[in-house]
Amino acid sequence: MIWLGGVAAFWAAALALNVWLSNSAWRRTWAVRLAVPAIFGLTILVVWEGLVRGLGVPSVILPPPTAIGARIASSTSILWVDFVQTFVKGALSGYVMGCSAAVLTAIVIDRSPFLKQGLLPVGNFIAALPIIGTAPILVMWFGFDWQSKAAVVVAMVFFPVLVNTVQGLAASDPMQRDLMRTWSASYGQTLLKLRLPAAMPFIFNGLKIATTLALIGAIVAEFFGSPIRGMGFRISTEVGRLALDMVWAEIAVAALAGSAFYGLVALAERAVTFWHPSQRGE
Amino acid sequence: MRSVLPILTVVMAILALWYGAAVMLNRQWTLDQAARAGQDLTIAQIVADTMAQDRPKLPAPHQVGAELWNTTGAMVLEGRAFTRRSLIWHGWVTLSATLVGFGIGTGLGILLAVGIVHNRAMDMSVMPWAIASQTIPILAIAPMIIVVLNSVGISGLLPKAIISAYLSFFPVVVGMVAGLRSPDRMQLDLLRTYSASPSQAFWKLRWPSSMPYLFTSLKVGMAASLVGAIVGELPTGAVRGLGARLLAGSYYGQTVQIWSALFAAAILAATLVGIIGLIQRITLKRMGMAR
Incomplete structure (x- = not known):
């Protein structure tokens, strides 16, 4: 439950951050142009990790990113x-x-x-x-x-x-x-x-x-x-x-x-x- | 029409090269057989034999043609068009997965493109990944999708369709984003002076002007879907479909079977892409966009 709640919270925060960044005054700077897709990619990884751990998905179906990194x-x-x-x-x-x-x-x-x-x-x-x-x-x-x-x-x-x-x-x-x-x-x-x-x-x-x-x-x-x-x-x-x-x-x-x-x-x-x-x- | 003669010439040249290569590649086996039997062969006999081997290194075009006919047309005449030996049946298995996957992939791709065009946050976060994904050999995950879905009890058409969908998804997203953005500033401004709502601007300007881009990416996506479905048939152990025929042929050294499956796949791809091209020509003509 903690995992799922954390995932939802992280996702909402990242989404809000991305929406804010892409509508902010700095949206044409290269830092924001790089940061927005990076945050999106990171969010996917975190949601993946959280869902796999939270729902107890067996690793023969979908291993979490940390396990892949370790491998x-x-x-x-x-x-x-x-x-x-x-x-x-x-x-x-x-x-x-x-x-x-x-x-x-x-x-x-x-x-x-x-x-x-x-x-x-x-x-x-x-x-x-x-x-x-x-x-x-x-x-x-x-x-x-x-x-x-x-x-x-x-x-x-x-x-x-x-x-x-x-x-x-x-x-x-x-x-x-x-x-x-x-x-x-x-x-x-x-x-x-x-x-x-x-x-x-x-x-x-x-x-x-x-x-x-x-x-x-x-x-x-x-x-x-x-x-x-x-x-x-x-x-x-x-x-x-x-x-x-x-x-x-x-x-x-x-x-x-x-x-x-x-x-x-x-x-x-x-x-x-x-x-x-x-x-x-x- | 004036290019018919050059095209025919090139096709004839390819066929001639093919026959020549067949003689060269299959000659060794013929000579070995003859030496074992203690015979001397004339050149004509050698050539005739290289054209009619059971498991040639390179089957001659007419052998492939005969095999194609035996596994399609002849089976229809016998009323066994949907038996396991018939390429029509294998082709249908592959085609159905391709079409289902293509439908899912293009549908989702168009939806995502609409989202990207209308939402800046989505554009900035998803678009770089969609472009980067084109440089990644996505096909490598095909075996994993098949086996994982199999292990949770989903098998048959759906896993292959998912691979096809995945492969046709990204070309459609990238093409449609470009297409939906193709109207000029001037045209968009004109619609604003008419106080058109975003949905009116979408249906009356963006959607129609994206059509040429849509058809181009549909062609790419269709070819990719077919490849996806064929590769998706490999890891399940050669049960059904054109990919399975390829794999079974390579296991048992049945070169004629491999070549006929390959040509069936080629004909299928050409037909599918041709149909889209036809629809494209008719649609663009009626919209007054044909060049």
Whole structure:
């Protein structure tokens, strides 16, 4: 009862604080902009903890956040091994291979309008399909280790990046291209100095979409077979043993890795496309 | 229409590549069999055999097509469309979970977006999390949801629908918030000069102008729901659904079955997204917003 009462009181207080903060005079300052979502997240954690303890929910259904935190602290070595296996070996290598292949393919396709007209609709179509379904096939072809996961990631990230890059290469205006021609710039010069830079906002859009897809691909591919390490392997086996605190710990690591990966790509985007209106800010 | 020829060319090229890859990948097995039997094969015999293996590394397109027909059309003709061997039945299991989840997810997503647009406290506290959630591999929690709900006695369609709902929820929230905010200041001010109530402003201006955003995010959400339903079928031990066919196929090395399930899923996804696209085109045309 004490837990439930405390939860209700904390929730009401946090809600009141957030409403007050977001209507206060400082609502445009960065501190408040950061504090409000942080308070909201904290409230969810506290309510979760309080409800689990107050209602006596068994930990095989939903472990409280403190138990998950303790599990993360006590099994960092396992989490690190899994992280290296799934993220660094599987997702990251596949991401690099898939994205560079897609950008290179886009540059090749771009020379032929006929191919572009044919490949764009097909690429758009394939990008909407459940490509994750190829995971069992690729696991069969490339074996259980990280190579098959990287292959799944390549298949998943290829088409979104391809479609975005092809669109991006068409983004420079005819006027700018004509200007390059008046300077008698070669194809390579036009590509490097005008069209690739102009395509960067589009390419980064594809790259950002691909970060999430890469991590999903690497984790789900492990459900179809993996060596005895890796985030997807750990999730599926620990779920089987009903050790849900470990599962939540892996999910926390995956969430953290996913946001950090996305954040890094977004930072690279800021550095590369500093000239674009969306990055200049007000 | 002028892009039909290029598209056909690309599709033909993909098919040609596929046949070539099938010959390359399956050749080794054919050669091994022949060596064991002490035969010499001509090139034509090798090629013919690579197209007709039982468990090829890469089934040829016509094998996948035949398997698809045998498990759908042929079963309908025999009147066994809803037996366990029929892909129509498995597809229906997946489709129903997808649609239920998609309905729940988009409904809640639109409601939350309306709340976010009208309430500043909600906007500031929820929106950053909704955006951040797009960078998280949410699909990783699918097995846990399935097993936990199973352990409290909920199984069948609902757990998969919850995963689908969860996956389609966030794209719809983010898209709809952008859509409901898309009217200009000027248009909102105009409504204020008419002394329109907030609900009038919502129904006459914000809601109609959010339609293009709504349909775009519905397409994303639908594709995500289908993936969610398929992945949700994996941890229950390959009982029913397209995901179960994938998993069973990978356990028993039935590559033709995997490929046919994969194509069934692809056809399902393309149909669903296509239907939304059609509704989008009709709606926007009647609203005078078609481009």
